[in-house]
Amino acid sequence: MLINELSKRTGITAHTIRFYEKSGLIKGKRYENVKSNNYYHYDEDTVEKLELIRDAKSVGFTIHEISQLIDAWYNNKMTVTEKLSILDEKLLSIDERIKQLKEMKKLISHFKKDVLTDNC
Amino acid sequence: MLINELSKRTGITAHTIRFYEKSGLIKGKRYENVKSNNYYHYDEDTVEKLELIRDAKSVGFTIHEISQLIDAWYNNKMTVTEKLSILDEKLLSIDERIKQLKEMKKLISHFKKDVLTDNC
DNA sequence: TACAAGTATAGACTATACTCTAATGTTGTT
DNA sequence: AACAACATTAGAGTATAGTCTATACTTGTA
Known part of the structure; x- marks a missing residue:
């Protein structure tokens, strides 16, 4: 799914989603076979991650702490x-x-x- | 008491205390009979207020919310x-x-x- | 009296977490 | 083809909450 759909599904603006992408909280994929654009594509996991970000933020976790949580949840290198x-x-x-x-x-x-x- | 003593008693730096003063959280008094300087003088209530500020901040209250709390505690006009x-x-x-x-x-x-x- | 320590103020700077704008290019619909 | 809607990037701007610097004046101590 593209950023607009992700935004609609999570209620988080595209701007903020891009900010989270830059901050390393989420990772969109770019398909090599598509040469005409460089749009990011997001999966269901990203929806879950954004929901976690929203919940964790509401209890006062910082981006850095949330980043650690997401790593503990998804990172295969740990x-x-x-x-x-x-x-x-x-x-x-x-x-x-x-x-x-x-x-x-x-x-x-x-x-x-x-x-x-x-x-x- | 002057700002340095207040700082020592609360563990909050003079800089931060002045920031709270500017933000309206605390109010020092200037004595009119002292003409040589314009130093702020603080009372015991200010010590209590600063302790409240520290505790309330640690649970995530904003300056604005803490300001409301202090008003509810000390403001005689309410x-x-x-x-x-x-x-x-x-x-x-x-x-x-x-x-x-x-x-x-x-x-x-x-x-x-x-x-x-x-x-x- | 010299000089360190304390005080005040304005304003610059930092960090976090967005939020928005402008420029530019792509996609979809009529 | 025209045009709206969507996407990306860089970078500027905002809000909160400090934190620090520079300047200048005052107070206390050797």
């Missing part, structure tokens, strides 16, 4: 041990974030209590 | 209802983030399973 090491590291960082968010919840709940007691 | 509305909104967004993080954990655990089954 060993199982390397992949697991990256995935475990990400799981730990997620747990840390959840912990911090829960602390922030407590703090904000304290604010609420203060607001209610100081003003009523 | 009504109780307005403050509670902001705090409740932040609590909801935190819950949403925790939910997304848990989904991401599930996804990464799936990756782990795939890595283990595909390669052993």
Whole structure:
């Protein structure tokens, strides 16, 4: 599929998809037998990758971290041990974030209590 | 206290503190009776605010969101209802983030399973 | 008093992550 | 053939959040 279809299927603009391509997150293919243009062609895996990018971004992962995740998912040059090491590291960082968010919840709940007691 | 002490107590550089001052997150006071300089003086509340800024930043809040939090905490011009509305909104967004993080954990655990089954 | 250390300001610079524009070429439809 | 729609590239611009430099003035210490 060409970039326009990929964009429609993922809801990510062609501009941003090209930015991800330049950043190395996804890889389109150019067919050698087509000489008239140099259009990129994308497969179903790329749709999945873009969905992962969107989800991972929404929880605060950087492009660099997402790039590591995609490698752990698709890169055939990495060993199982390397992949697991990256995935475990990400799981730990997620747990840390959840912990911090829960602390922030407590703090904000304290604010609420203060607001209610100081003003009523 | 002057900026250097504030910096030492919070671990935030003077540069960054001045950036927060410019961004409206904190407010130093200048004493009119001192004519020889125009140094900013900070109080204990500012220390607390900077600690809040650091914590809130670590969970991914933007300067703008933190500014709202500080208003809900310290601004005397806001009504109780307005403050509670902001705090409740932040609590909801935190819950949403925790939910997304848990989904991401599930996804990464799936990756782990795939890595283990595909390669052993 | 000399001089190091502290303070303020403007503005330049960096990094991340886009977002957009312009120029140019290709493809598809009528 | 004409023309809209699509594709690529380079490079400029934007927003966020700092980070650093240069200049200049003030304060504290030997």
